[in-house]
């Protein structure tokens with residue numbers, strides 16, 4: 001799915017990205033005659049992130065969001081597909097180009113408790129990337145660390161403290177300062193506030209927004225909870241079982257979602273329910289099927305309250321529902337055989353008719 005934002009060039013362009021993990025793939029498995037099992041964690045993604053924008057990537061746990069972020073930073077090798085960063089093919093970079101990419105693209109992880117080395121001081125954590133990239137001498141690095149601590153809302157005199165002397169929110173601020181040390185252009189924020197108390201989440205989100213404006217940053221913001229991405233994202237892509245099912249502006253996704261999965265995520269009530277007018281609304285039943293054997297056709301059909309026979313075999317290419325809003329669902333195609341095929345049994349029960 002792609003969309004052009006006037007005036008902004010794509011910084012990250014993803015085409016047909018796939019990342020499969022393999023199980024039962026050891027020599028012993030082969031000796032025992034076991035076939036390798038592929039886990040299709042990311043299975044053909046197309047999207048763009050424009051300079052200066054925040055793309056929210058949402059979906060339930062296990063949909064492949066972290067794998068996407070890690071693969072497009074080349075922290076994991078892709079199985080197939082292409083990623084272009086500032087026009088350059090990420091998978092064909094020379095060592096020198098890759099080093100420069102590693103300076104320009106950073107990541108902030110979810111858990112500020114396990115992602116910071118407990119034996120290193122805040123200053124050492126923040127200056128480590130500068131050391132690795134051989135930037136500045138020790139005194140200048142320390143100066144930069146003090147400056148960064150202050151920019152993320154901590155105090156420069158906390159530089160020699162260890163992670164266990166900080167609260168969760170403060171630790172995440174240290175993680176953010178570390179990500180900023182190399183003056184990057186792009187940051188993957190992988191559930192950066194999910195481990196924090198709700199009261200602290202808003203402060204960290206505000207900080208991320210301020211830093212984006214101050215340093216012209218481009219963000220991929222990963223979250224399982226749509227409400228978290230609402231205020232920080234310009235556009236949102238919704239992911240289900242390794243695929244993007246809908247992309248649109250924040251307004252489109254929240255005001256007129258076009259894919260039943262997006263609607264169900266927004267609803268986020270784990271059972272069928274009714275809106276204030278007594279109409280049935282889309283809700284999520286059951287768990288995400290295993291990416292070892294994803295359903296044929298539309299991967300969401302096994303849980304979709306609108307699924308028809310047609311959805312078991314086929315899924316439409318991304319349909320532009322509104323300008324810049326794309327959804328992969330037959331419900332957005334008026335004259336498709338979808339409308340003439342039988343509803344699936346679970347859909348009849350869940351949707352209560354059209």
Ligand SMILES: Nc1ncnc2c1ncn2[C@@H]1O[C@H](COP(=O)(O)OP(=O)(O)OP(=O)(O)O)[C@@H](O)[C@H]1O
Pocket residue numbers: 021022039040041059060061062063064065066067068224291
């Ligand atoms: N190293 C790995 N080896 C095998 N399978 C993996 C590996 N990492 C992830 N997976 C599987 O790939 C799928 C996608 O995982 P991923 O962590 O990318 O999803 P996610 O949407 O980020 O979920 P979460 O929010 O729980 O991290 C899951 O089924 C997961 O079990």
